Amino acid sequence: MNTSESSDRVSGPGQWPEQRASSEAWYDAYGEAYSALPGRSDLRCPNCGHRALRIVFTGHVEDRVGYASFWCDNCRYGIHISRVSVPDGVEILPLGESAERRRRVVPDYRIVPPPDRDDVDPMSEVGEDMLVARSSEECHLYMELHPCECGEEFFEWSRHHLEERPDHPRVSVYEGTCARCGRERRFEFEVPAVSPEPGRYGDDGPSRIIDPGEFLVSSRQFAGNVPPDPGDLAVSELGYAYNAIDLAVAGVEETLKFVPPGAEAVPPEAFTSELGRKTYDADPDAFTRDRLERTLAEYIAVRDPYAAVLEE
Incomplete structure (x- = not known):
């Protein structure tokens, strides 16, 4: 066995080695491991050097959108990646799985703070920038x-x-x-003193905290829960369905706000999240003005019958 690999081995429960790798190194390792899926990479852990890196996705089995847990089985450090596309052929741990079942798949490991925030408590949701x-x-x-x-x-x-x-x-x-x-x-x-009308995400400008890929994915999820014919639902379900398709419309409207004046598509640099970049890479044409306007028209065509029924 390579002695450089064995020097940092965890010898027992609760014994954590020192975390030396930068958060950037962890994200680089995740990118390489993700690119190798559904195969398995032979990468060394950026922290301890062992070939013991693991990825588990938790999320929606139907649309293959989830959250990645990425850790080293040896030193028990790692990162958590929010909202990513899960490659075909990779198993997804369903949302709502019992804590006991999840612990058998994903062990307790320490989260390394994200890039540029190594001085921030990783358990905090609130950063220095509001x-x-x-x-x-x-x-x-x-x-x-x-x-x-x-x-x-x-x-x-x-x-x-x-x-x-x-x-x-x-x-x-x-x-x-x-x-x-x-x-x-x-x-x-x-937040502003005056909010937009109910069911809308914001004013005429694009969001500063949610990127266009995240908006479009959320719109697809909302729309996917709504049948085209209101008659397929019970009366008690119509209000929920209307709210869902109305938010789907609002999400596409928000995505269109990222298309610069005179341009024909959302620029690649607008995608700042992991989910947004993966969604764009999978189908760049979905973010052209023409496609977005057609998607918006399709969702409005589903929404209008629900509005009509609820007004009766």
Whole structure:
């Protein structure tokens, strides 16, 4: 055995070696391991040097969108990647899986803070730069796009209040406990005094916290839950379906805001999240003005019959 590999081996439960690798090194290793899927890479851990890196995806089996847990089985350090496309041929751990089942697949490991934030507590949701949201709908979608470190997607916040601060005149604070792991979570957003109309994410400008790929994926998920014919649903389900397809429309409208005036498509540099970049790479044409306008028209055509039924 290579002695350089054995020097940092974890000798027992609770014995954590020193974390030496930069967060950038961890993200680079994740990129290489992801590119090798569905095969298995032979990469060394950026921290301890062992060939013991593992990836597990938790998410939606149907649309193959999930969250990546990436760690080393030897030193038990790693990272968590929010909202990624899961390659074909790779198993997905379904959302809602029991904690016991999840622990058998994903062990306890220490999260390395993300790039440029090595001095920030990795358990904190609130960074030094305030998140600027344009509406409560945008706050809610942002929180849905950022699951708990344990993989739990749904954040059932139980406390919400507004604060006034010298540097941020109106701050919306959401707090709650993760239903799966019990972790206390907190999100803070700077919000405007006047919000857009209900069901809209923001004003005429593009979002500063959600990228176009994330908006389009969320729109597809909302639209996928709504049958084209309102008659297929019970009366009690019509309001939920209308709200879902209305948010699908709003998400495409937000995606279109990233198309610069006079341009024919969303520029590649607008995609700043892992999910956004993967979605764009998989189908760049989906982000042309023409395709987006056609998608918007299709969703509006589904929404209008629901509006008509609810007005009766």
